[in-house]
Amino acid sequence: MPSEEELYQEHVLDHYEDPFHRGTLESATHAHEDKNPLCGDVVRIELKLNDEGKIENLYFTGDGCVISQASASMLLEELYGKTVDDLKDFSAADMLTLYGPRLTPNRQKCCLLSWKVLQSAVHSPLAEGGES
Amino acid sequence: MPSEEELYQEHVLDHYEDPFHRGTLESATHAHEDKNPLCGDVVRIELKLNDEGKIENLYFTGDGCVISQASASMLLEELYGKTVDDLKDFSAADMLTLYGPRLTPNRQKCCLLSWKVLQSAVHSPLAEGGES
Amino acid sequence: MSAAKTVDQSALLPESLRDDFPILSRDILEGHPLVFLDNAASTQRPRQVIDAISNVYEHDYANVHRGIHTLSERSTELYELAREKVRAFVGAKHAREVIFTPGTTASINLVARSWGGANLQPGDEILTTVMEHHSNLVPWQQIAAETGAVLRHVPITEDGRLDMAAFDQLLSERTKLVAVCSISNTLGTINPIDEITSKAHAAGALVLVDAAQSVPHMPVDVLKSDVDFLAFSGHKMLGPSGVGILYGKESLLDAMPPFLGGGSMINEVRLDSFTPAELPAKFEAGTPPIAPAIGMSAAIDYLNHIGLEAIHRHEQVLTQLAYDALSQIEGLRILGPAPKHRAGLVSFAFERIHAHEFAQVLNDQFGVAVRAGHHCTQPLHALLGISASTRASFYFYNQPENVDCLLEGISAVQSMFAPQGRRRRRKHNS
């Protein structure tokens, strides 16, 4: 199997072991959590949006397979400092490209979980001092 | 196809065209009617049983395919003057033998309709002046 | 003269198509190759479909969905590709509007129980017709009994077409659903589905089309016809036995509660409760008919390759031929309308000779397979005053010569069972 096809390329495992912004965000204004019920992958994303729609900061927590967690790390790294409009333009296809290795339809679901959660999170404001 | 295998042997068609005791029986003590819902064959048998369990007389009416009607004629001819015990001994296999040509399972149903009706008829006394 | 010689050859499909069907070249009777005219009950399969089934078992089979390993990925892909093929075949918008079921009967029951159970109130009306197959009657009787809804039946005209004047009168704001066949499997009548959906929708009713007899034989377009639910079976269109389709508009299927419960149709299960999955999984409880669905997609490829228009045209020729010849036979009553209103089948009843005799002698002496009975339309037969009929139903692999065989056989039956003053040998003096 050619190495560029490897599902678990080095950069994937790097993100898995050394994720970008895994954790919670005290100052979060928005948050969303979802799971992939078929395999139990869970991702929660908390983020801080400013009035201009800029994603000032964002963090994720979660549990699941390498693809689901590494892809969350990559996505957050990619969108860090970007705007809600940038996120809107960031398609599922873009997410798969960002991930890198080609995925079968079943594994695409793992990879797209965090992408779906983030797309929802920007529309899920946290109630003052409350939970989303 | 060998003539002894023909479903419609001469004696079958003879019974169909010139049936034994097709009609009703004024003096009937027992009667039963049933149909084969899958093909619409109907047979009604009326008969007169005496106290010793002898079938003194019996008649049939009905509508349906050659096999269902010819077999009724053959059966009645065979059991005419016999007893309820003789009838009990007269099995489904006997009926198929009496008919003659070998029948596929589906057509056996046609052939056995009158046999079933007669088996029930001897247990279906007519109410005084009434109907069964 | 052979009727077959008189037809418009240009409307016919090539006889060579028969070569694709292994069973059609077998002798049923010595010297009599099979003349299969029981296609409305179930069609035969081309080599392409038989091979598709073998192939999936030999190369690509595992249970679908959720599996990460290669075979499960492959069978999932083929299974979902089959869904997409069906979508395109019936002209649906989304593949998720296509539910794989065990057959037409199961599809109709699904709608009756799920949609009907959730939506029917006492006094609501379901409008069906007197020409329906038992599979489009009994499920509505069952759900009507359960919900207190009322069943009404559109009658037919003298010549065996749907009585649309009566339909107009029966349709009312009480009508919640119209359940109607696109083609009657006994009369052959082609019903005016577009007119029915537009009138029903104007009255606020949904329309379920039992398309078991039309999808295999002529083009269908659920969007153009604005059909709400469409049900049909794989085995009547060259496909494997064990698979059928329910098409439903997304918004309707989305709003319906699940029907059968089990694996696949769930999102989350706890010991005491579950949440249903999204479409189409929501209505596909348990392991689906994987290989049958994949075989059905091969059948669709085959049919598309010939073209449904061409198939319909071919069958029209055969039907006209059979109809014209049968009309000449004294004592023979053709059920249903003139050829221009009918699809590729002809049922008939004969004054004095039972349908069984036709089916038996046609089979035993001519190698012709026709069906005898009520064809699962007992109420229609009762209405017509007969208990059984003989049905010859065509597909594109039948040729005019097959119709000749049928006609020859019918003549033979007529003379064989003509009264001849026979006398049985006397056993008794009574």
Place this chain on the structure above:
Amino acid sequence: MSAAKTVDQSALLPESLRDDFPILSRDILEGHPLVFLDNAASTQRPRQVIDAISNVYEHDYANVHRGIHTLSERSTELYELAREKVRAFVGAKHAREVIFTPGTTASINLVARSWGGANLQPGDEILTTVMEHHSNLVPWQQIAAETGAVLRHVPITEDGRLDMAAFDQLLSERTKLVAVCSISNTLGTINPIDEITSKAHAAGALVLVDAAQSVPHMPVDVLKSDVDFLAFSGHKMLGPSGVGILYGKESLLDAMPPFLGGGSMINEVRLDSFTPAELPAKFEAGTPPIAPAIGMSAAIDYLNHIGLEAIHRHEQVLTQLAYDALSQIEGLRILGPAPKHRAGLVSFAFERIHAHEFAQVLNDQFGVAVRAGHHCTQPLHALLGISASTRASFYFYNQPENVDCLLEGISAVQSMFAPQGRRRRRKHNS
């Protein structure tokens, strides 16, 4: 050392059986012949079954029942012969107690809706277990919600066996039905069905056994075990997809109302009402899965030829082998009981590595097909505190070498995903 070398060869079935299965000799990965350990999801098919399906389509196919012509007679005969084969295979008294369904899930739904709908009252209890497949949970949740009956669940012991002390306590005169799997598809646990039926019957309850995982793997005798309903699937026992079985005691099935409505299941139909057919037709609405049923009968012939005792013995060897080796791996948790209480499958969870990684790497690098996920037992997984597990499930065509492959792959996954202090390339300074 290879674990495979240590086993009792005399308990094993010959490796040559693999030659009957075309798919087993295909390379999934270049140089890696398929190691198929996903048999609990669905098995593969031998040439004999694939040929049986092709054969019926090439020689004997037409719609069954009522047809007078030769092909319909033949397919009817083969279809009913298949029913008789199933009867003998499960040790039932009468062939009419054997209902062909689309699968286990459909069989259980049939009982839940027909028997449950007619017999359950508010407050009645259905006793099931925490180890059930969704297909033996959700249908009971649905009918409980509809009838006001209450669902109770037998817990499991520490080591993953049914807690029979708790069963005794939960069973009461309120219990109307016990719905239990004979073998858990996740834990592998073999449940004491004979004990369950005798206790349930003493309490006045019926027993439905979800035998999807036992019928393919060990002898079953419904009379001896006094089972009231038994459900299983063809596709898990070498048979075609699209067919399953519901066995039910005649007196129970006779007393139950029909479930789905349509062709075949009727005796007489009028426009507004119908009378149901006799068994087994009563529960087989519509065209049944004809070719799948006939293929299933070929599967039964094949299994009988090997012998179910021998199959079970063979699988015990593999299970012991896998169990012993997996027990040695630190951080790996085997779900379910010791080998002597389990059938031929082993599921496990690993502390830090998700089941997906096992399934993916085993497939991509070792050609080993296993399943990762909740195996349609979400409540059981929740109870065990995990969201997914990896399952290797055996059949008689697996050999000890296959277990070696599995173990080798598991080691590889362990080292591949061991923390290595990797650092991602920094894009941001945050």
